[in-house]
Amino acid sequence: MASQALHFLNPTYSAPTRSLSSPSKPLLLAQSPRRVRPISAISSDIDSSSSSPSVMISGNGKGGIFGGDGTAAAAAVADVSGIEVDAVTEAELKENGFRSTRRTKLVCTIGPATCGFEQLEALAVGGMNVARINMCHGTRDWHRRVIERVRRLNEEKGYAVAIMMDTEGSEIHMGDLGGAASAARAEDGEIWTFSVRAFDSPLPEQTINVNYEGFAEDVKVGDDLLVDGGMVRFEVIEKIGPDVKCRCTDPGLLLPRANLTFWRDGSLVRERNAMLPTISSKDWLDIDFGISEGVDFIAISFVKSAEVIRHLKSYIAARSRDSDIAVIAKIESVDSLKNLEEIIRASDGAMVARGDLGAQIPLEQVPSAQQKIVQLCRQLDRPVIVASQLLESMIEYPTPTRAEVADISEAVRQRADALMLSGESAMGQYPEKALTVLRSVSLRIEKWWREEKRQEAMVLPEISSSFADSISEEICNSAAKMVAGNGKHSGNGVTMGLGTTLCGLRLCSTHVLECLRSSWLVSSIVIEAHLADNLEVDAIFVYTKTGQMASLLSRCRPDCPIFAFTTTTSVRRRLNLQWGLIPFRLNFSDDMESNLNRTFFLLKARGMIQSGDLVIAVSDMLQSIQVMNVP
């Protein structure tokens, strides 16, 4: 096997903190296949049991054999099934090869239109990576059934659809509309009553319940009341005790639980409702539900500060020791924009919830806010989702407006990790079509990006705090640069990559650096020579237990797809949200040589790679970079 390897030997190295097992000391070019207890799926996810450990004979016979707990019973079965990847990605890889796989991930909100098993499967086939359930609507039982169906889909069909639970948040919103009406229409000039009284009987005509008790005290006559960021607008004309009488100035549809904001003298009034807790009592119940169901992501609405996120994370850690639920901060208020960096650092990802954001800041600032959030998330290595009103018109019509297509193309160009459908998939008439539009636009723009060889000038600051982490980071940056620097400019690209790596490491203790540098320099020449001869790197392989290294690679947004091999299904699902990652579940060891052999064998058997493909392999157990051709 023609391969150049570059390994780090780091005396102070310890496995990244999130790692589940005690670190095994890696050796420089550890060749002897040592038997290492693989990290079997410890997570509480129910489908982890389906990943039956299997014994593999690797292609050239010299690779190691790793069976979980030595149970070789199931071994005979699973030659080819020892690696888990979803069918759609597999088909895509077989058909179009590496380069054309979609990098931007897609999130679909599951609602009445899409909650059936067949519908969910159709979405998964259409490219859904994450299913989002919105706790604003529906009962917990209903949500539990959806979660079960998604689980079943993953188990039976081999998908890795992650589940994101979205909490309701506690901004001021309207209650349910009286009776069975799903929506009411406010006409110009009509007088509506907003009340904080609890009505036990059905609501009187043209009356709306408001969930915030201080509502009647806080509003003043003359204030503007905006429903859903301006879809309907009222003017406050009179206050009678708990009732507030308003005249409709912009007619439109009132939807149950629509967000309410009030504006005074052209500015948003928001001091008072800042007193509301970010996570309401209902939200805590929902979070408990999410933890017990083992969802992969919890999205928190109307985050105001990083404190809330930290609070929630400690709660999750206390409640479930062995699951790692990622917390996504929804950026949808002025406060969250103010504390943006702090919030993103504290959370595991962010969502640009443009619907509510547009109600809180002037609408025309939303595009620039989106741009800023996406950029910051990437710099801080957090996945970012662009959400709300991406394909609003497709709730009713089978084609998107041109504006919507342009909007998606812009989000893809900004290289957001994921795009999200809300109403389009939850209650729209054409959920699959909407998903198809997202998919085809993303694919097209990504292809164009690669063809045009657009290089974005984004500075990725160093984010690691510990030495071990910064090595990982530099490895990832270098690997990505090798990809970028291939082709005509191969020599330059690689040298630059290594150059900056050295700079990055210089911060670390000097004697470690000395030994590192010698190995780097030797290897850099090798790699450079190698890459100079070759044209394109076809894929990056990353072996990661915690997913951190895969995330760091994804952050660099390299030109080629990243195959992320991980041992647990929960990490695999979590990685499914991130840009350009194709997550596989695979039991692997500390011995890279045998890991690679085994991976190549398995992938080749499934027709997903071919001999001669050039790959870069990195690993977080043995911090190393290798460049090699698939044998």
Next chain:
Amino acid sequence: MAQVVASRPVHGSFVCASAGSAKKSSIDELKPSALPSKFFRAKEQQKNKRFLRNVTVMVKRSLRAEPEVLPVSPEDLPKREEEFQHLRGVQLGNTAVGMWSKPTVRRKTKIVCTIGPSTNTREMIWKLAEAGMNVARLNMSHGDHASHQKVIDLVKEYNAQSKDNVIAIMLDTKAGFLGPEVRSGDLPQPIALTNGQEFTFTIKRGVGTDSCVSVNYDDFVNDVEVGDMLLVDGGMMSLMVKSKTEDSVKCEVVDGGELKSRRHLNVRGKSATLPSITGGNLDWDDIKFGVDNKVDFYAVSFVKDAKVVHELKDYLKSCNADIHVIVKIESADSVPNLHSIITASDGAMVARGDLGAELPIEEVPLLQEEIIRMCRSMGKAVIVATNMLESMIVHPTPTRAEVSDIAIAVREGADAVMLSGETAHGKFPLKAVKVMHTVSLRTEATMTENDTPPNLGQAFKNHMSEMFAFHATMMSNTLGTSIVVFTRTGFMAILLSHYRPSGTIFAFTDDERVRQRLALYQGVCPIHMDFSNDAEESFNNALSFLQKQGMVKEGEEVALVQSGKQPIWRLHNGESREGQSSMARAARGLLSRAAREQLVALAPREGRTACARAMKRPPVRRVREPRESSLCEHAARVRVMTDIAISASLCNNDSIEGDQTLVDRPISD
């Protein structure tokens, strides 16, 4: 300053400059303001009484124009929102720092509004104009000549009474211009089509049953093939062609919906203007109507090649009509001929509706970018149209996607964005215009400014004017000033617009038609003024007009640009150097001094050689601080290139101090 200028070899000043300024920029990063001030001090000691005060003021201020936005909408955030404070600019206090106040920021991207039933009254047109409409578009496929006539008269009436705002008129000859669109026939009532159902289109006339409807195009059967996807109204419904007979096409419904009378039909991947329809049937009625009414623009539908454009232009020339032709890029066929079509025309419109129906929809954003890029590189106007605020036809608020779409068009550098149904028959026409206005303004303010205007390349044969506009833009960008241009034909204003200077271009013209036409171009604020014979007097008139209208403030600097190759004031005032040729009247006395110093050295010896060299050198070069020196260089370059003859005469006269041509003119009364 003296060092910078002097240390540079005279012949090589264009070549070596980059090295010099690169070094400077690295120093500047460390100490942004101290360095220039040193230069200035040295300068002050040397001599000069006249511009002393200006110089010190200038040093104190950062020259990079901070993006500044006026509070544009009541929704603007309260002041305590620091997060967005920087966007609002620091208004208070800063203007008082010196006599050099910042230009008022105006929206640059223009807004085209389609006038229809919702907006064809006098009141609405006035209101639209106040809200920000720059071009009124009349869609000839709806309404009759009488109603259009009424709108045109109203717009003209508005223009006549408005001093600082002008509305251009665009005639869009949609259907029936280059041949009708393919449409389905009349139906007694809408038919509900369900998925999987069979449905037939026939070329027989007057058929309208539940399962069959006629099509207005006779070659329909020949042009579609089995397996084609038929789209109704750009994709609202779609049908797959299953089989065809001599006079009918059997289809299966793929996406159902309600089929109403006279719906627009497309075939995916094929052009809607089917081959037998050619430029032969231009709708001369509509064209004559436009000529009679002296409209400013024709928008031509479904242009497939440049031939049609030439034909129309020849006709217009024969009637002596000064009407510009905007081609609508809306069919798959026009894409391969994009270059020749745009070359033949005066501008293009990205009509995304039909493009998205005929091409895969994901190609549209890429194509839009490509068309904008192409138009800009050729110096043509470009309009982004269709579906921009579609949801505002019925709702008072746009979706976030639509806001983002406007921002994209503005960032890509379109001259104008267009509203169709939103203003023609929408419920909230004024709100839609307001949204476009605020979003464009905000986006323009948050765009990162280029120090160097993008180079247009070989857009114009008139290379001199091009270089001229380039450097004028450069100077105004670096100084953060607006540009005042005097033009008879509009050419120079359009040229300047295509370099997208960061300040507004105030275009003074003595031709009412030109003024109206310039309303379409990005960043141009057209103003009518009768030119007097004396250049100085005209300049003064212009400046006092601007001041009176509140378009510039006292103490603000402006860059004066005379018209392009043909100067307006040729030898009128007897002073040969005044009338020699086009000339940027760059701001700052300092600048002119330094420029003169260079010229003194340069002109007599180098003469035309320097000129030639300067023109060969690639004009794109990042010029960084110290801006003063770079400006000197630019001023010098402009002068060298354009005014070789006069500079020689300047030196001979030894009348440098009295030279008015490059002296700045702070506005004052």
